Amino acid sequence: MLTAERRQYILNILRRDKKVLSSELSTILQVSEDTIRRDLRELAESGLLQRVHGGALLVSPAIASYADRQKQAPKEKEAIARAAAKLVCPGQVVILDGGTTTLQVARHLPLDLQATVITNSPPIAVALADHPLIEVVVLGGQLYKKALVNIGAATIEALRSIRADLCMLGVCSLHPEVGISVTNLDEVHVKRAMIAGAAEVVGLVTEAKLDTAAPYVVESIHALTYLVTAPTVPDEMLAAYKALGLAIVRDESV
Known part of the structure; x- marks a missing residue:
């Protein structure tokens, strides 16, 4: 051969x-x-x-540019966003990580929801600018242009003073054994700080990112409270995650 x-x-x-x-x-x-x-x-x-x-x-499809990722699986991301948005309760402090799926979550938050959203994502901050009842806190730092998120020491330092009710984590890669992994080392430290500063952590994962790995590990699967994915993902793909104790959330209205 x-x-x-x-x-x-x-x-x-x-x-x-x-x-x-x-x-x-x-x-x-x-x-x-x-x-x-x-x-x-x-x-x-x-x-x-x-x-x-x-x-x-x-490998995860998240290695593509932000613009290209916005074109990937749009219906799947909308379904994930609908399910994830329902996890946010009035009055909560929510960390919204960067990413094209978390951007959809921001767009699906109800207009009558009163909450505080903390984000390192300029696109998410812009998406929430006209929301009447959500207070938006933008974390500073160096802009990582490929993912359109702020990263670095300033971002991490700001997160250390935050105690949020919920963190919506943009997931590059997820694997039962490897855990949560990303392609950029600086993002590892930011995501770890987000996880450490939240009572509950939600992983937003499209089917293409399940069972994949990237070079830099953020945390094990056990860092997540919920795994939110699309209703089209086969149950057999989720079996290993359920066995590890993750609560699987899907929008079954579609």
Whole structure:
């Protein structure tokens, strides 16, 4: 089997099984594990998978630009936003993390909702500017242009003085074993501060981000209180998350 054929086979197995193990691929393809590791390394460098100890996992679509991500799965994100917005109660202090799905949550908050929203996302702040009863607090910091969020020491320091009722976390990648992971190291520290400053944490996850991994781990699955996803996600995909004690929330009205 040619190198290109072997690597395409690896990608096909990865898409089917959501993970690959170096030892199993070595046996099936009758090549050394060194050869498989080299294949995985080069596929990872091309952005086609995420290497982990002993093998590889799928990569998240969140590696795309903010503008491109706004075009991905719009109906799915709207369904997630409808379900997530119902978790917000009047009078609460809510941290809204950046992201295209959390932006949809901001747009789905009821006009009669009185609450305080704290965000590091300029697009979310703009979306809530005309909301009559929501007080908007924008966290400062350095703008990470790819994700349109503020990050850095100033952002983290501000979050340390906040005790929110709820945190809506934009999730780049989620995996039962790896946990919550992202593509940018600075975002790790901001998201950790958001999680630490909230009584309950909601992970907003489209189907394409489930069972994927990114280079930098934020926290384990146990950092989440709720996993909000679309009603179209198959139950078998959610079984491992339910087994870990996560409350699964979906908008069943669609």
